[in-house]
Amino acid sequence: MNNTSTDIVILGAGYGGMMCVTRLSRMFRGDDRVRIHLVDRHTYHLLETRLHERAVREAEVVVPIARFLARRKNITFHLGEVTRIDLAQKRVELDFGRSETSDGTPRVVRYDHLVIALGSKTNFYQIPGLEEHAFQLKELEDSERIRAHTERMFAIAASESSLPKRKELLRIVIGGGGLTGVELATEIAQRFDALCEEFHIDPAEPEVVLLEASNRILPSLDGRQVIRSIEAMQAMGIQILTNTRVMGMEEQDGRLQVLRAPGEPLATRTMIWTGGIRISDLIRESGAETGTQGRVLVDDCLQLGDFPGVFAIGDNALAINPATGESVPTAAQFALQQGSLTADNLRRLVAGTPLKPYRPKVFGEVVSLGRHLAVGWAALPIGSRLRFLGFLGSLLKRAISERHLFFLWRERQNWTGHW
Ligand SMILES: Cc1cc2nc3c(=O)[nH]c(=O)nc-3n(C[C@H](O)[C@H](O)[C@H](O)COP(=O)(O)OP(=O)(O)OC[C@H]3O[C@@H](n4cnc5c(N)ncnc54)[C@H](O)[C@@H]3O)c2cc1C
Incomplete structure (x- = not known):
């Protein structure tokens, strides 16, 4: 040098x-x-x-x-x-x-x-109206916006007497059935019980609809794991519509709808797009x-x-x-x-x-399905995979995240003597 x-x-x-x-x-x-x-x-x-x-x-x-x-x-x-x-x-x-x-x-x-x-960044693929009307999940502010908006929709629905309006207030549509879409859909679905209790809403009313253009969700997992994930998600009340492409979003008389193919437009106040990056x-x-x-x-x-x-x-x-x-x-x-x-x-x-x-x-892949469940696989030394779906998976997911935090903490501590 x-x-x-x-x-x-x-x-x-x-x-x-x-x-x-x-x-x-x-x-x-x-x-x-x-x-x-x-x-x-x-x-x-x-x-x-x-x-x-x-x-x-x-x-x-x-x-x-x-x-x-x-x-x-x-x-x-x-x-x-x-x-x-x-x-x-x-x-x-x-x-x-x-x-x-x-x-x-x-x-x-x-x-x-x-x-x-x-x-x-989020890729909206120039789908008409999507960037303008949909939420995305890339930044801290995005996550806070989604949270505040969802709670607001429940608060408005609490005193809404029109059934169709309640439906669109309490319907959350997520575009994209990859890791982000699935992790978000399951977290939101699990939050419904608490929100329904807080706002005195019938738990049968709110719904999460996951739209995926291809014929399967979670493309990086194997077929059996995908089937088990779908079962777990359906048990949480999530509607999974594969082979369903988001064609656009439009506003009519102050009301938003998601255009999809095939299928009728979905009226909703909350569309979250996780369908791609660029x-x-x-x-x-x-x-x-x-x-x-x-x-x-x-x-x-x-x-x-x-x-x-x-x-x-x-x-x-x-x-x-x-x-x-x-x-x-x-x-x-x-x-x-x-x-x-x-x-x-x-x-x-x-x-x-x-x-x-x-x-x-x-090393593998772990996808959380709400707070206490995760699906995925871990690479074993002999080249095979350990597949799992369950509570232990969610502990592993948590451990991976904590490991990164621990690395950052250790770096700081080694350097300064305190955190
Ligand atoms: C909800 C969600 C869940 C995910 N879960 C997983 C998972 O479980 N496992 C997994 O492996 N991956 C997961 N990913 C993907 C993973 O987060 C990304 O692959 C990873 O963050 C990429 O790291 P990076 O260092 O390339 O960029 P990032 O971690 O995105 O960092 C980019 C940095 O650049 C800064 N920046 C960007 N543009 C500018 C600019 N113009 N000027 C100044 N600063 C700028 C940003 O502020 C940011 O700090 C997930 C992603 C999302 C959104």
């Missing part, structure tokens, strides 16, 4: 970004030739995998970034919205919003090495080569082929698993692994030694 200083910029303090920055700051502790910059639009690290819980009840889903920065003098945190990544000029532009800047000009952060870890356009506009969902094509070390020293990780990266030839799914477990490897590779890059290729480890 030469004596000039190196600026490493990490965009995004999500699962991938936090893992990367935490390791980097430890590796370069005391080395003032390397400066680490973390950029995010929020002052907190969001535990996105628990957002569905926050959409129905109090749940800890944020960890303040400041907790980590306290003694990590080698990290500079930049609060702001990334509005432009200029890979050719090695610079990133940030917008702070009107109130924070005097003249509205963006702040520029220059880098020697860059890690793009900005996660994903990557922000600013990444494509950066000059990076992108593929499916706008994810960045990366080499086997997660670098952008045309831009050595620039890495994409987590939902942003379209990495290929060499063992299967398939693309690595968008999931927190892979974002964490990629963040960790990228920190190691940045150290190698700074030291001028060869980088280590990414070999994804698949």
Whole structure:
């Protein structure tokens, strides 16, 4: 390593970004030739995998970034919205919003090495009226909006005498039968009992309708597990309509309806769309080569082929698993692994030694079905899978989430001596 200083910029303090920055700051502790910059639009690290819980009840889903920065003098945190990544000029532009800047000009952060870890957005697929009228579940505010709105609908229904109006107030439609849609549908269905009691509503009245365009929900689980999940969901009163495509949403005389095919329009005040994700356009506009969902094509070390020293990780990266030839799914477990490897590779890059290729480890998948049930599988050492559905699964799901929190807690504690 030469004596000039190196600026490493990490965009995004999500699962991938936090893992990367935490390791980097430890590796370069005391080395003032390397400066680490973390950029995010929020002052907190969001535990996105628990957002569905926050959409129905109090749940800890944020960890303040400041907790980590306290003694990590080698990290500079930049609060702001990334509005432009200029890979050719090695610079990133940030917008702070009107109130924070005097003249509205963006702040520029220059880098020697860059890690793009900005996660994903909801994909509304340009379905007419959907983005305008449906809720989504991606940010803390989204979960709080869903929760406040659902409670409000029950409060209005409590004194509504017209049956059709009560029906639409108490009908929650969820578009998308993947992990997020199923986890959210089951949480909401389980919350109904308490809401009915609070607002004196007949428990037979509210309903959750899950619409899925393909012929099955939970595509990453095997057939038997899907059947058992459907049984568990139906026992909670959830209506699952597969082969049913959301065609649009429209407002007529102040009343909302979800257009679907096949089937009559569904009148509802609450449509939540979880049907897909996409990557922000600013990444494509950066000059990076992108593929499916706008994810960045990366080499086997997660670098952008045309831009050595620039890495994409987590939902942003379209990495290929060499063992299967398939693309690595968008999931927190892979974002964490990629963040960790990228920190190691940045150290190698700074030291001028060869980088280590990414070999994804698949630990399994767990989908919660409400508070006390989960379905999924765990990878066993001999290459087989341990499949489960039940209470133990929900403990495992909780353990996975707590493990991440424990990692963050331990990092902070090791650094400062207290949390
Ligand atoms: C409800 C729900 C449940 C899920 N459950 C699971 C699960 O059980 N298991 C699992 O493996 N995965 C799950 N996922 C998927 C998982 O959360 C994502 O795959 C994971 O968060 C991706 O990590 P990441 O580091 O790529 O991005 P993220 O964790 O999304 O982090 C991106 C960061 O970038 C910041 N950012 C984005 N754009 C900008 C910008 N322009 N300027 C500044 N900052 C920006 C964001 O604020 C955020 O902090 C779930 C997702 C949802 C929505």
